Amino acid sequence: MSLVSCHNQSNCEIRPSSAEENVNDYIFDDGHKYDGWGFYRNGNFIPHGCGKAKYPEYYAYGNFKDGTLNGPAIISYDHYMYTMYFKNDRGNGWGLHINDGHLVEFGYYKD
Secondary structure (H helix, E strand, C coil): CCCCCCCCHHHCCCCCCCCEEEEEEEECCCCCEEEEEEEEECCEEEEEEEEEEECCCCEEEEEEECCEEEEEEEEECCCEEEEEEEECCEEEEEEEEEECCEEEEEEECCC
16 A cells, blocks of 8 residues: 555645645545645655545555554445554554454454
């Protein structure tokens, strides 16, 4: 899940990497949208902080660090969702899977 490319130059004002901004419906080159905190680096918006990335089939809501999910997050599809701790966009540790009202607890760890 790459979150660092710009949709067009109007979205890509050059700012110092420390400038933080809260955006709504920011559109990336691959078409997904992002709502939440981030900053600009080399003219590209980078999600950083609490936010929601919206993809065609699901959304991810959680804490982003330099464009990747890091920390507790929810991945939600139409009829099911996962909630777990993420490290560099990968689920780590214990989590929950909710599918049509059924709750399953699971353990998942990846270095």
